[in-house]
Amino acid sequence: MKEKTSINLRKSMNRGSVEQETKIHDKPGEIMKIATSDVVSIPPSKSIKDTAKVMMEHEFRRLPITDPGSGKVLGIVTVMDILDFFGGGNKFNIIEKKYEDNFLAAINEPVREIMSRDVISLSSKSSIKEVVDLMLAKQIGALPLVDGDDKLVGIVTERDIALSFAGELDEKAVHDYMTTKVFTTTPGTPIESACKIMVRNGLRRIPIVGGEADISKAAKKLLGIVTSTDIIRFLNAKELFDNLNSNAASKVLETKLSDIMVKDAVIAEPEDSINEICELFKISNIGGVPVVRDNDVVGIITERDILRAIKNL
Structure with missing residues (x-):
C-alpha cells in the first residue's frame, strides 16, 4: 500500500479488533x-x-x-x-x-x-x-x-x-476486483464539465492526469483526484448558494479542477490486499482510490468493488 504521506498500513492494522464470521x-x-x-x-x-x-x-x-x-x-x-x-x-x-x-x-x-x-x-x-x-x-x-x-x-x-469486513479479506487482491476502465480528465477541466462527466458515467471520483509532453503517457500519469464531495464542498465554501447572482454563479462553475483537486492523492497498487484497502478507507475517510503501477493509473478500487469481494466470501 502506498500513500505519498507514508501511512504504514501493514504495521497499523488491527485484525483482532473485528469479530467476523468467515462468510456473509x-x-x-x-x-x-x-x-x-x-x-x-x-x-x-x-x-x-x-x-x-x-x-x-x-x-x-x-x-x-x-x-x-x-x-x-x-x-x-x-x-x-x-x-x-x-x-x-x-x-x-x-x-x-x-x-x-x-x-x-x-x-x-x-x-x-x-x-x-x-x-x-x-x-x-x-x-x-x-x-x-x-x-x-x-x-x-x-x-x-x-x-x-x-x-x-x-x-x-x-x-x-x-x-x-476488514480483517476477513486477506487472500483477496486489488487486481482481482479493481475497475480497469477508468474515466480520467485533465487539470484544466471546468467544474461544470466535470459534473457532467461524473453524472453521465455514474462516477463519484475522477483521477486527474497529465503532466507529460508525450500524450500517450500524459493520459495515464496521475496528478491528483477530485470527488463529488470535493466539488460540493468547494461550492459551499464559495457561498455560491447564498451570495452570488446568476452570472457570478456561472463563473464559479467555470473554476478549473486544478484549483480544487487533491494533489497528494492516496493510491493503491494492484498487488495490495483488499483488507489493506478497507483499512486505508477507514484511516483516510475515503471511499475509493486510483490503482497505480509505475506512476500510471491502471485501475480504481472503490467500496462497491469491496462489496463484490465480500459477496464471494
Whole structure:
C-alpha cells in the first residue's frame, strides 16, 4: 500500500479488533448491527440549497427524504443528484424552464424536484447477505431500513459493510476486483464539465492526469483526484448558494479542477490486499482510490468493488 504521506498500513492494522464470521451473515436482523440507526433525514420541502448544506455539514453522500408526520421514506437525494443539478443535467432541466435560467431562484426549489422517488428500501430485519446482494444487483450505495410500518429506522451504506469486513479479506487482491476502465480528465477541466462527466458515467471520483509532453503517457500519469464531495464542498465554501447572482454563479462553475483537486492523492497498487484497502478507507475517510503501477493509473478500487469481494466470501 502506498500513500505519498507514508501511512504504514501493514504495521497499523488491527485484525483482532473485528469479530467476523468467515462468510456473509445470513441471519435475519444482522444488518442493524452495522447500520446507522440515528438517521439524519430531511422533509421534501427543504430547498436544494439547504440540502447541499446539510450534506456538507455532516459529510454525507446521500440523505433520505421522509414525511415529517409519519416518518415514512418518500425518496432519497444523493451528491450525484446535486452534481446533476449544478452541471445542467436532467435534474436541472426539470426546473430550469420555470425560472428562465435564473440559477439562484432554481436552487431554492424544494428538494422533492430532484430527489429519486423510486427509492429502494429493506426491512430492518434483513440479513447482511440480502443487503449486499441488493446493493450489487441495483448498483446503489445505500439502503434505507424500515420497520413494519415503513418508518425509517436506519440506513446502511457500502462503506458500513466494507469496513465491517476488514480483517476477513486477506487472500483477496486489488487486481482481482479493481475497475480497469477508468474515466480520467485533465487539470484544466471546468467544474461544470466535470459534473457532467461524473453524472453521465455514474462516477463519484475522477483521477486527474497529465503532466507529460508525450500524450500517450500524459493520459495515464496521475496528478491528483477530485470527488463529488470535493466539488460540493468547494461550492459551499464559495457561498455560491447564498451570495452570488446568476452570472457570478456561472463563473464559479467555470473554476478549473486544478484549483480544487487533491494533489497528494492516496493510491493503491494492484498487488495490495483488499483488507489493506478497507483499512486505508477507514484511516483516510475515503471511499475509493486510483490503482497505480509505475506512476500510471491502471485501475480504481472503490467500496462497491469491496462489496463484490465480500459477496464471494
